[in-house]
Amino acid sequence: MRQDQTINELIEDCIIYFEQNCYTKHRIERYKSMWNNGICRYLKTGGRTKYNRSIGEEFIHASVSESVTPAERDLIRSVSVLTEIQEMGKVSKRTVHSITRKLSGPIGEAIEHLLLRLKELRRNQTTISDHLLYLHRFEQHLENHEVIFLEDICEKHILGFVSTQTNNNINVVSSLRVFFRYLYEERLLKTDLSYVLANYKWVKREKLPSVYTALEVKQIESSVIRSNAVGKRNYAVLLLATRLGLRASDIAFLLFARLDWENSRITLTQYKTGKEIELPLLAEIGEAIINYLKFGRTHSDSPHVFLSARAPYRPMTRESVSNAVGQIIDASGIATGQRRHGPHSMRHSLASRLLEHSVSLPVISEALGHKKTESTMTYLRIDMKSLRQCALDVPNVDVSFYRQKGGVFYE
Numbered sequence: 083m084r085q086d087q088t089i090n091e092l093i094e095d096c097i098i099y100f101e102q103n104c105y106t107k108h109r110i111e112r113y114k115s116m117w118n119n120g121i122c123r124y125l126k127t128g129g130r131t132k133y134n135r136s137i138g139e140e141f142i143h144a145s146v147s148e149s150v151t152p153a154e155r156d157l158i159r160s161v162s163v164l165t166e167i168q169e170m171g172k173v174s175k176r177t178v179h180s181i182t183r184k185l186s187g188p189i190g191e192a193i194e195h196l197l198l199r200l201k202e203l204r205r206n207q208t209t210i211s212d213h214l215l216y217l218h219r220f221e222q223h224l225e226n227h228e229v230i231f232l233e234d235i236c237e238k239h240i241l242g243f244v245s246t247q248t249n250n251n252i253n254v255v256s257s258l259r260v261f262f263r264y265l266y267e268e269r270l271l272k273t274d275l276s277y278v279l280a281n282y283k284w285v286k287r288e289k290l291p292s293v294y295t296a297l298e299v300k301q302i303e304s305s306v307i308r309s310n311a312v313g314k315r316n317y318a319v320l321l322l323a324t325r326l327g328l329r330a331s332d333i334a335f336l337l338f339a340r341l342d343w344e345n346s347r348i349t350l351t352q353y354k355t356g357k358e359i360e361l362p363l364l365a366e367i368g369e370a371i372i373n374y375l376k377f378g379r380t381h382s383d384s385p386h387v388f389l390s391a392r393a394p395y396r397p398m399t400r401e402s403v404s405n406a407v408g409q410i411i412d413a414s415g416i417a418t419g420q421r422r423h424g425p426h427s428m429r430h431s432l433a434s435r436l437l438e439h440s441v442s443l444p445v446i447s448e449a450l451g452h453k454k455t456e457s458t459m460t461y462l463r464i465d466m467k468s469l470r471q472c473a474l475d476v477p478n479v480d481v482s483f484y485r486q487k488g489g490v491f492y493e
Contacts, residue, residue: 105393291430314378
């Protein structure tokens with residue numbers, strides 16, 4: 083793209099890009115307003131007409147406070163769009179910037195040396211990142227208790243920190259063990275403090291699948307407002323979860339090529355297992371998809387059925403599908419309690435209803451696309467009807483049992 087453009091020429095290029103990528107008129111007008119009242123006014127005040135990255139950064143530095151407000155965040159976005167169009171000819175998708183965890187002091191320095199050692203040993207980067215996360219938390223805990231030097235760490239600091247960790251306890255303990263063994267081997271500590279956690283055991287509790295009754299699922303489905311484009315899309319997405327038990331990833335990646343309208347079936351390769359499955363394209367699901375395509379989906383050449391609701395229009399992601407279903411359940415009036423409320427809970431609910439109707443495990447396994455029937459057996463724990471059939475009658479106890487040895491023990 084041209085680097086010597088005037089601001090007006092660049093704005094025209096941006097508008098053309100927006101229109102080609104189906105941005106709404108309201109969104110385009112919003113950008114035009116921000117440009118006219120922001121960067122354009124700033125350039126005009128200085129008697130300038132040309133735009134480049136450095137000028138955009140200069141404007142942001144002069145216009146945005148240290149505590150960025152939502153309006154200022156939009157202003158920053160409007161300038162970054164100009165820069166991206168000028169330099170790349172396109173607008174990048176918003177990304178979440180990774181968090182930088184700063185380590186300080188003697189303890190932080192020791193953690194950094196440990197991480198470098200692990201890198202030299204070619205440990206997996208994910209493992210190193212996890213160690214950084216947990217050890218950074220530990221360092222912050224020590225700092226809050228005014229512990230600055232390694233030799234000041236004692237048992238109460240370690241156990242106190244572990245007791246505050248509600249998630250991933252076993253990983254936290256593992257990172258601490260690695261850290262203290264390293265400190266001892268490098269003679270940075272005279273005692274191997276990993277002994278404090280030597281007998282630590284984290285008992286993983288069995289989790290029951292979150293399920294909803296048939297009446298609750300019906301209420302959830304009927305609660306969707308289908309008068310707008312988002313509602314039409316989300317209703318079709320929800321039915322794929324409630325009626326077919328599809329995972330969020332498989333709904334998000336559903337392609338037009340996988341819809342066989344003539345034979346009323348859906349064929350897809352599951353993202354999680356890689357297994358190819360064939361499911362019925364039920365009338366309600368087909369009607370919901372058609373309604374979305376005709377009256378809700380924006381014009382796009384994307385091969386994916388479901389697109390984002392805002393420009394630039396891209397295929398839905400696993401996260402956006404989960405959020406959409408979760409919001410529907412939250413707004414339905416159903417009391418979720420401790421139950422999860424996403425597409426997977428609808429998958430569990432479907433399996434539960436099939437069990438209630440005495441459908442065999444192999445059939446359920448095939449319908450859900452499990453590679454092994456063993457994966458489906460987890461639902462046996464919520465099949466109360468069958469579990470009651472397994473209950474044994476309590477045998478009668480002869481009176482002589484209570485009278486043995488004179489019945490002293492039972493008095």
